Amino acid sequence: MLKFTEEEKRAVIDYYLSQSKNASVTFAQKVYAESVIGNTHHVWDLHASDGRWWIITNPTNLYSQEQFPNMDLALTFHMGLCLRIPRSEKRGLDVARVRLFGDVLQAISDCEDALSQANDAGAYRAIGVRCRENLLAFIHATQDALEWPDNDLQRSNFVGWVDLICDEMLPSPANKERRRILKLALKEAWAYVNWLTHSQSGTWIDAEVANTTVSYALGMATSIVMRQLRGVPDQCPDCESGNLTPIEGLDPDNPTVIFERPACAACGWIGDVVSVGERSDDEVEQLITREGDTDDACGIMTTPLTGLLRLPDENQ
Numbered sequence: 332m333l334k335f336t337e338e339e340k341r342a343v344i345d346y347y348l349s350q351s352k353n354a355s356v357t358f359a360q361k362v363y364a365e366s367v368i369g370n371t372h373h374v375w376d377l378h379a380s381d382g383r384w385w386i387i388t389n390p391t392n393l394y395s396q397e398q399f400p401n402m403d404l405a406l407t408f409h410m411g412l413c414l415r416i417p418r419s420e421k422r423g424l425d426v427a428r429v430r431l432f433g434d435v436l437q438a439i440s441d442c443e444d445a446l447s448q449a450n451d452a453g454a455y456r457a458i459g460v461r462c463r464e465n466l467l468a469f470i471h472a473t474q475d476a477l478e479w480p481d482n483d484l485q486r487s488n489f490v491g492w493v494d495l496i497c498d499e500m501l502p503s504p505a506n507k508e509r510r511r512i513l514k515l516a517l518k519e520a521w522a523y524v525n526w527l528t529h530s531q532s533g534t535w536i537d538a539e540v541a542n543t544t545v546s547y548a549l550g551m552a553t554s555i556v557m558r559q560l561r562g563v564p565d566q567c568p569d570c571e572s573g574n575l576t577p578i579e580g581l582d583p584d585n586p587t588v589i590f591e592r593p594a595c596a597a598c599g600w601i602g603d604v605v606s607v608g609e610r611s612d613d614e615v616e617q618l619i620t621r622e623g624d625t626d627d628a629c630g631i632m633t634t635p636l637t638g639l640l641r642l643p644d645e646n647q
Contacts, residue, residue, distance in 0.1 A: 333373075335361040343375050343386050350393060354379045359386075363402060374406055389578065390599040432472055432553050438465045439546050446542050449535060458538035459527030462545040466521055469549050470496075473556050493517045500555050513555070516548035562603045563593045572597035 344356050358378040365372050375386040376396075383396040387409040399405035442461045449458055470492045479499065484491040493514055501510045524541045527533050566573045574596045587609050593602040 333361040333364060335373075339373075343377065343388075343391075346391050347377055347379065347384065347386060347393060351379065351381060354381045356380075363406070365406060372406065372409065374402060376402075390594045390596065390601060392599060432469075432476070432557060435465060435468050435472055435549065435553065438468060439542075439549060442542055443546075446535075446538055449538055452531060452533055455533040455535060455538040456528055456530065459524045459530070459533070459541055462520075462524040462541045463528055465545055465549065466517070466524065469552060473552075476556065476560060489521050490518060493521075496552075496556075500559060513548075513551055516544075516551060520544045520548040561591060561593070561605050564602070567595035567598060567600050569600040570595060570598040 339361070340359055344359055347356060347359075348354065356377060356379045358376075360376055361373055362376045363374040365374075371389060373388045375388075377384045377386050377393075385394045385396060385399060385402060385405040386392075387394065387406060392409060394405040394409070396405075399408065438461075442458065442465060445461060446458055449455055466489060467487055470489055471486065473496055474486065474492070479495065482495060484495065497510045497514050497517075501513065520541075523544055527537055527541050530537070561577070563575060563577075567575060572595055575593045576596055577591045578594045578601075590604050592604045594600065
């Protein structure tokens with residue numbers, strides 16, 4: 332048995348009771364955990380008035396121990412549902428587009444390193460130049476990553492593109508305040524770094540403010556654009572929960588490609604698959620880690636798996 336908190340146990344029991352409202356739970360314990368490409372799946376052994384069940388998390392689902400007497404078989408089936416990317420669900424590789432934003436974030440980090448070495452007015456102006464380039468890099472990456480309505484904006488028209496991006500990413504009156512804060516953050520950062528770029532009296536504090544302001548503005552903006560690229564809704568379309576987390580998927584034919592889909596921790600809804608990056612060969616070799624008791628016994632099904640055992644319909 333693995334250690335667990337009362338909160339974890341309560342969450343598992345509450346999940347089960349939400350699926351079988353007339354049942355009662357007599358026992359629940361965490362028995363195993365396995366991490367696959369950064370996603371940890373906890374296995375719980377749950378005894379209830381209507382049978383024994385495996386409760387497997389991330390996203391949470393349940394499996395009858397009558398149909399899956401072997402825990403490894405249940406976990407393999409669960410991870411197969413979560414990780415295997417069916418050919419019909421694969422979207423075109425977006426790795427190059429996503430990498431553009433990784434380069435932007437790396438440039439922000441590099442600018443922070445340069446700030447620690449800046450010690451005169453010329454170096455402070457250089458920080459302003461780098462911050463300005465980072466803002467333009469974000470605009471250019473966003474232009475290249477998504478399709479935009481026809482317009483006559485020049486590629487480096489920062490203010491014009493900020494307006495277009497915010498209006499397209501955050502449409503409708505309901506997003507008025509979100510658009511306002513994002514536009515304000517980006518435009519004010521742009522104005523400040525342009526001032527610093529030409530200032531003869533800039534100080535280290537000015538350079539720090541420029542770097543912090545740009546990092547803050549681009550952090551917000553990049554998050555919104557990446558959600559758009561990855562098809563992540565503002566809330567779960569099934570239960571309206573805002574507790575959405577990304578889970579990675581694996582395509583056996585392309586193990587170095589990182590696939591993701593959003594998942595709802597509340598109800599188990601899973602969104603569309605999109606490729607978001609690449610993993611190294613070393614990372615591919617270290618995809619799986621395990622915690623808990625294991626043995627060499629093989630799980631062999633003696634009855635063909637022709638259908639899933641489901642909880643009884645409460646309305647019947």
